Every structure is written in C-alpha cells, then in structure tokens.
Amino acid sequence: MPYDLKQPIYLDYQATTPVDSRVLDAMLPYFSNIFGNAASKNHIYGQDAHRAVENAREVIGHSIRAKPQDICFTSGATEAINLAVKGTFFAHRSKTPHFITVITEHHALLDSMKRIESEGAKITYLPVDDQGILNIEKLKEAIRPETVLMSVMAANNEIGVIQPLLQIGHLCRERNIFLMTDATQALGKIPLDVQKMNIDLLACSAHKLYGPKGIGALYCRRSLPCVPIQPIIDGGGHERGLRSGTLNVPGIIGFAKAIEISIKEMKIENIRLLKMRNAMLLKLKKSLPNISLNGHPNLRLAGNLSICITGIDSEALLIALTNDVAISSGSACTTMSVEPSHVLKALGMADENVRSSIRIGLGRLTTEKEVDYASSRIIDEAIRLRNLR
C-alpha cells in the first residue's frame, strides 16, 4: 500500500458518499446559531430557519426545473418513494388502480408496490433487455385504461444504467398516466428536467451526492396536470400537509449545497470519472481474461463499473480485499439477506455469473492512484482465487 493512500480505498459511491467539506461548512451554523424551528414563524429564530429552508427549496427545485413549492422534504429517498407510491394508491384506491414498474428497481420501490398490491392495487412488472434498458414497446402494451402511474428509475444503483426518460415521459403524458422516477442515483450526475421529461413525481436523496444522510425529497407536481397524492405521515401539516414533522433544517441546507456543487461540477467530474473508469476496466481486462461489463456500456453513470469476473466468488474476493479496497458484490444489496442481485438476474445472467459480479463505484474523492492500486489488488486476489479452483 503506497503510504499516501487512505486505507481501505473507498470505491462504493453508489452505496453512499462522504459529506463534501463545503456542504458541511454550509450546514454547521444551522445546528447551533440558527437552530429555530422553521414552522415557528412568530419569532426571529423560526423566521431565519424558515427563510433558509425556502432558499434551499428554490435551489433544489431549480436543479430539476421544478417549482419550489412542488418540493416536499422527506427523510430520504426510501420515504419519498413510499410517499409517492402509497400516496398515489390511497388517492385512487376506490377504483382498483393499475401501476406499472420495472423489475430492476430499488427495493424501496418494489416493496412499496408489493404493499399496495396486497391492498388491492394491480401491478405490472416490466422486464429489461440484457443491457438493463426498458423496452418502450413493452411499456406501451402494458398500459391499460385503469393505469394510474408508471415508475422507472432514472439510473440504476447496481449497474448504473440510465433509462430513456425523455421517451418514457413523452409516452406517459400522451397516454395520460403519471410518470414517477427514482432519481436517487441520477441527481447531480446527469441532467434532469421534469418539464422536458414530463416527470410528475421524482424521489431523491442527499447522501448519494455528497450531502448528509437522513434527508431527501419528493417532487410532486401540483400545477396541472396535478398529481393527487395523500400523505402517509400525519401530524402538524408541514410541507403543505404532505409530510408532517419538524423539518431537518441543517440537512435541508446541506442537501441544497450538495446539489448546487454537483450540478456546477457535473460535466468536468463526469469526464474525470469516465477516464478513470475506462482505465480501470482496461487494466482489469488486460490481466484477467473473461471479464464482462454488466449493463449497457455507454448508457450508464460515469462512476459505475459493475463487472463479472468469471470463475471467482465475489464474496470471497471482497473478504480478501477487506483491508485494502471497499467495494460491493452483486448480492449484498439488502441488509437482511444475501440473495443474488435481482438486477443482475433481470439481465438474464446465470446465477453463477451473478455470484461472480462486483460493483465498483468511483466518486469525487477517487484519484488515479487509488484506481491503480485498487485494480492491482483486485487482479492479484482474483488470480489467486481462480488458481484455487
């Protein structure tokens, strides 16, 4: 290990990211000096907090070309997704509504769908092709007269694949159904425009883009065509009644700062990440025969490298790398179980190849030196494991 590398090297940026120091600086005053409750507008403390929150709302709304008043703060993307899916279901429950989604979605979405399914909703789960992309024709065929909502993620958390939201949004608007997107991995990494893409609901989270954990948002359009949704958390009527609970003011300030930085630096950062990712794949391929990339080669996030190293067990590789490189396997995605990834299986991969897959996530603090060292360690251990067979 070269002496100037922090150990183990963090290459799991799709799981979470460290808080950017500029974000932390922006947040700090809101823990102590400006600590007011943003709902206590009858004094200066509350007014200051309220003003800061509304500024942040504007920044966050602006970043996806939404109206600030259509941004509803939540505790993260999981809650935002639950609110969007269950809230839409509650608003349409008397009519046995039909929902459409995709089998490669995050568990927060799939499990919310399962929940409303058990309460009477009808759900269609669409497949993807072997590169992880949704087929628009299949979506067209799935739409029924009672379809209320189509939900598809903007970018996948395991394989980084980016869905054709522009086309999907166009179709949904034409067929008069609402489009929801889980943009947790996409926000700050690729351009998002809820107007151009006809997105009606959008979930996102601060900790995937160098902001703090425990804060996220749901964009829910209330101008025409208005998305009717009902709250799932009741109480003081915060967030226009959509999500009660005292606002996480420092979190919201950090979220806005994180988005602002990510969008400003997006272009340059994507070029930097892409260069490192391509170099890494090349290096791995050179020393390890039979490596394949999981998911579409180009329609993917710049920082995502999901690969299958044929003949190795990814869990064994991760254990061998514990002290040197922090990456993730094709299975460790749910906290409770070690099921083979539903996303990789959806690409039509054999179970054996799913078990040989790893996810490498490059990010803002990643350097060429780190990529170099991590590649060497992965190669050494993969060769050793292959020789053991």
Ligand SMILES: *Cc1c(COP(=O)(O)O)cnc(C)c1O
């Ligand atoms: C991380 C993630 C979530 C969950 O976000 P939290 O804010 O941690 O609840 C949902 N969807 C995707 C695509 C994610 O990457």
